[in-house]
Amino acid sequence: MKSMKLVLSVAAASMLFVAGDHVARADGYGPAGCGLGAMLIGSKPGITQIFAATTNGIFGNQTFGISSGTLGCAAPPSPGVASAKNYVETNRQSFAKDVARGQGETIANLSQLAGCADQSAVAAKLQANFKTVFPTASATDTQVSNATVNLLKTDASLKCSKLI
Amino acid sequence: MTLTELCRPGRLGLVVLLAAGSSAACATRVVSISREHLVPTAQAAEVAYVDELIAASRRLALSARPEWHKLLHYQSTWSGGVESEADGPSFFLAASGKASPRAELEATLRGLFASVAPDAPRDVQHPICQFPARLRWLSRELHIDAERLPHPVCQRYDEFRSIVDAASVTLVFSSYYLNNPASAFGHTFLLVNSRKSETDHERELLDYAINFSATADTDNAVAYAVKGIFGAFPGEFSKVPYYLQVRKYNDFESRDLWLYSLALTPDEIEMLVAHIWELGSTWFDYYYMTENCSYHILGALEAAVPRVSFVERTRIPVTPADTVKIVTGTPGLVTHVSFRPAIRAQVAERVRGLDRGERDLTNALADDPGTPWPAKLPLERRVKVLDAAADVVDMHFAKELPFDLGGPGAQRKQHLLERRAELAVRSAELRVPVPEDKRPDRGHGTRRVGVAGGISVTGDPTLGLNARLTLHDLGDPANGYPDHAALEFLPIAARIVFGADRVRAQLDDAQFVRIVSLSPQTAFEHKVSWKVQAGAVHVDDSGCHLCTAARLSGGGGAALATSGGGLLGWVMTDVQAVSARGLRGVGDAPIRLGVGPSAGLRARLSRDASLLFAGEWIWLPLQPTLASYQVTGGLRWRFTPALALSITGAYQNAGLDGQLGMFVYY
Numbered sequence: 001m002k003s004m005k006l007v008l009s010v011a012a013a014s015m016l017f018v019a020g021d022h023v024a025r026a027d028g029y030g031p032a033g034c035g036l037g038a039m040l041i042g043s044k045p046g047i048t049q050i051f052a053a054t055t056n057g058i059f060g061n062q063t064f065g066i067s068s069g070t071l072g073c074a075a076p077p078s079p080g081v082a083s084a085k086n087y088v089e090t091n092r093q094s095f096a097k098d099v100a101r102g103q104g105e106t107i108a109n110l111s112q113l114a115g116c117a118d119q120s121a122v123a124a125k126l127q128a129n130f131k132t133v134f135p136t137a138s139a140t141d142t143q144v145s146n147a148t149v150n151l152l153k154t155d156a157s158l159k160c161s162k163l164i
Numbered sequence: 165m166t167l168t169e170l171c172r173p174g175r176l177g178l179v180v181l182l183a184a185g186s187s188a189a190c191a192t193r194v195v196s197i198s199r200e201h202l203v204p205t206a207q208a209a210e211v212a213y214v215d216e217l218i219a220a221s222r223r224l225a226l227s228a229r230p231e232w233h234k235l236l237h238y239q240s241t242w243s244g245g246v247e248s249e250a251d252g253p254s255f256f257l258a259a260s261g262k263a264s265p266r267a268e269l270e271a272t273l274r275g276l277f278a279s280v281a282p283d284a285p286r287d288v289q290h291p292i293c294q295f296p297a298r299l300r301w302l303s304r305e306l307h308i309d310a311e312r313l314p315h316p317v318c319q320r321y322d323e324f325r326s327i328v329d330a331a332s333v334t335l336v337f338s339s340y341y342l343n344n345p346a347s348a349f350g351h352t353f354l355l356v357n358s359r360k361s362e363t364d365h366e367r368e369l370l371d372y373a374i375n376f377s378a379t380a381d382t383d384n385a386v387a388y389a390v391k392g393i394f395g396a397f398p399g400e401f402s403k404v405p406y407y408l409q410v411r412k413y414n415d416f417e418s419r420d421l422w423l424y425s426l427a428l429t430p431d432e433i434e435m436l437v438a439h440i441w442e443l444g445s446t447w448f449d450y451y452y453m454t455e456n457c458s459y460h461i462l463g464a465l466e467a468a469v470p471r472v473s474f475v476e477r478t479r480i481p482v483t484p485a486d487t488v489k490i491v492t493g494t495p496g497l498v499t500h501v502s503f504r505p506a507i508r509a510q511v512a513e514r515v516r517g518l519d520r521g522e523r524d525l526t527n528a529l530a531d532d533p534g535t536p537w538p539a540k541l542p543l544e545r546r547v548k549v550l551d552a553a554a555d556v557v558d559m560h561f562a563k564e565l566p567f568d569l570g571g572p573g574a575q576r577k578q579h580l581l582e583r584r585a586e587l588a589v590r591s592a593e594l595r596v597p598v599p600e601d602k603r604p605d606r607g608h609g610t611r612r613v614g615v616a617g618g619i620s621v622t623g624d625p626t627l628g629l630n631a632r633l634t635l636h637d638l639g640d641p642a643n644g645y646p647d648h649a650a651l652e653f654l655p656i657a658a659r660i661v662f663g664a665d666r667v668r669a670q671l672d673d674a675q676f677v678r679i680v681s682l683s684p685q686t687a688f689e690h691k692v693s694w695k696v697q698a699g700a701v702h703v704d705d706s707g708c709h710l711c712t713a714a715r716l717s718g719g720g721g722a723a724l725a726t727s728g729g730g731l732l733g734w735v736m737t738d739v740q741a742v743s744a745r746g747l748r749g750v751g752d753a754p755i756r757l758g759v760g761p762s763a764g765l766r767a768r769l770s771r772d773a774s775l776l777f778a779g780e781w782i783w784l785p786l787q788p789t790l791a792s793y794q795v796t797g798g799l800r801w802r803f804t805p806a807l808a809l810s811i812t813g814a815y816q817n818a819g820l821d822g823q824l825g826m827f828v829y830y
């Protein structure tokens with residue numbers, strides 16, 4: 001079977017044609033927060049993206065790719081500050097739109113991770129404070145996530161129980 | 165992808181490198197091998213019990229059971245034996261376990277009762293913790309007394325189980341992505357729906373995906389390609405937050421996700437989680453064409469659900485859509501199909517609700533976020549326009565935004581969102597209608613064979629045969645595939661020409677690969693359309709009479725489509741290199757280099773019928789034949805799910821020919 005596969009693979013090889021996305025780099029993500037940019041392979045779009053894949057950051061840190069996954073950015077195992085921040089950083093582009101629109105899935109998820117009582121109150125609060133959370137286009141992912149968590153934490157009426 | 169990128173010498177030089185590349189060493193990972201750190205039980209009673217279990221397993225011939233073979237991923241070899249596809253040695257408790265189901269089963273039984281050596285490396289797990297799915301199955305079949313088993317603390321496995329908190333499982337298909345050959349055929353992974361998200365669907369993003377992918381150990385594109393084809397990358401299962409998958413596929417690559425909810429019993433779900441854990445301690449050599457992401461997702465599923473047999477129904481190459489069809493083709497297995505729209509589909513839905521002036525305004529805002537409001541635009545329309553404009557910016561700058569904080573895309577988005585937040589009202593939730601006709605399981609069969617009768621340029625009768633390994637061309641039925649793309653792997657067409665004086669065979673077309681990626685220009689998107697193919701063609705002109713020539717060609721240009729998609733047209737500039745023995749080309753060398761315009765038009769008469777016209781004129785400067793040209797036209801009509809009628813005609817340097825034939829999709 002292997003030799004037949006090999007023959008077919010060679011025939012296939014005039015182009016690299018692949019079913020599926022498949023290649024993740026073993027060295028995980030960079031040190032600067034848990035933003036999508038750090039999670040995706042390669043710092044620039046281009047040829048590396050052809051091979052870019054599901055990055056998960058779990059490999060490299062651990063012997064077993066699938067094991068606990070509590071390290072780093074890849075996992076929000078339970079609600080709390082760390083998982084809320086991770087979530088905001090990875091989902092930043094979508095989150096920014098949801099904040100401006102006062103509604104959306106990322107706000108619902110953030111409310112869950114932060115343990116907030118009422119997600120529409122959270123949405124309204126974030127929308128009213130868009131410029132606090134996203135002061136400039138070049139604010140780093142970490143600045144955005146810190147500002148978000150601080151905003152929710154300091155408003156007692158939101159009752160974000162997991163941020164204490 | 166631009167043509168230049170596709171034609172990078174590094175990638176096309178691959179063919180040459182393949183011969184040399186076979187020495188690429190297998191990447192290995194540093195993993196402790198459990199069996200080297202186990203101490204067999206010394207207690208006489210336990211030894212006797214294990215012997216009893218082994219005797220029972222022999223009596224029941226458990227090691228020959230399909231369930232065991234699926235759990236260990238054994239597949240038949242050509243020599244008549246079996247071999248596990250798992251390549252990480254820690255997956256086997258018997259040294260001969262990769263090829264011996266019985267040795268592995270008996271070593272597993274012994275291992276369950278063994279203990280881990282006190283000086284074992286930290287990553288070594290007790291077999292009860294490492295192989296929870298084997299334990300479940302063996303316990304059931306042999307009625308193993310749980311009281312007599314050791315009780316190791318399985319902290320990592322318990323954590324894994326509680327984190328994924330599985331209530332149900334969904335097979336996810338990430339749609340075709342032609343701008344990235346690595347995922348042109350799509351991708352599949354599993355979504356484990358947690359108990360919490362079962363009751364609260366808004367939590368879905370917080371669930372985990374189980375993904376199989378190759379882990380590369382090099383940045384060199386050529387090395388990537390060579391190693392990938394020869395199975396030198398280890399492919400591994402990993403769990404990834406689903407939101408990361410959504411950001412990557414929906415947003416970054418603008419690919420729709422299709423979700424197929426699976427009807428698994430609680431016991432099967434438990435078994436699947438247990439088996440995924442087992443797979444975490446091994447790897448599989450990754451073969452792009454066969455043992456790829458979708459293949460192993462099926463393998464993991466059927467190990468946990470042995471009542472189904474998926475893997476034996478796969479074909480080469482294993483395409484993700486075919487694996488989806490295998491699953492949907494199992495009666496009662498898929499309970500529900502849903503869809504998560506990519507950013508492009510979101511933009512389309514948002515602008516659908518806008519009038520002409522609002523669309524223009526959306527465009528203006530996406531270019532210049534400071535564009536002032538026209539007089540008398542009500543607040544709720546401003547909201548809609550700004551929401552659309554922000555999505556347009558996200559679509560345009562998808563590849564830059566995550567990397568280029570403060571770049572032009574980020575600046576525009578920031579400005580638009582500031583304006584949007586100032587309006588201080590809530591947007592309505594965007595609901596994108598499910599494009600049922602694009603469900604990947606609704607597509608025609610990916611393989612195609614055909615037979616045709618016709619007339620050659622010399623007026624002689626012809627009998628044509630054609631075949632294609634996979635996947636779809638612009639004339640094929642529309643359902644289940646991208647509307648504006650062709651992706652064909654190993655299409656071949658040949659004819660026997662019954663001439664008056666002799667009968668001859670003619671190879672018309674044989675390509676390794678042919679891709680056409682058309683991106684119709686819209687008010688909101690101006691992408692380049694491109695095509696590329698590599699293979700052999702028939703050449704018959706003054707520079708080469710009845711030749712079979714190797715040809716590499718490509719082109720770039722623009723496409724337009726009517727709003728309903730009924731008409732699709734494109735214009736490109738093509739380049740090509742052609743070579744054949746006896747061909748008189750550049751400086752009398754057997755190589756022809758040409759450049760020239762090409763164009764095409766497709767008219768969809770229905771989902772299953774279309775007219776397709778294409779033409780090209782290639783200038784061959786400083787060559788004996790100054791130009792080659794070709795105009796083709798045809799009708800294709802699928803009249804049953806598997807059968808289509810095809811009429812084609814072609815006019816080229818040598819004259820006019822035509823064929824009438826049938827295609828079978830399977």
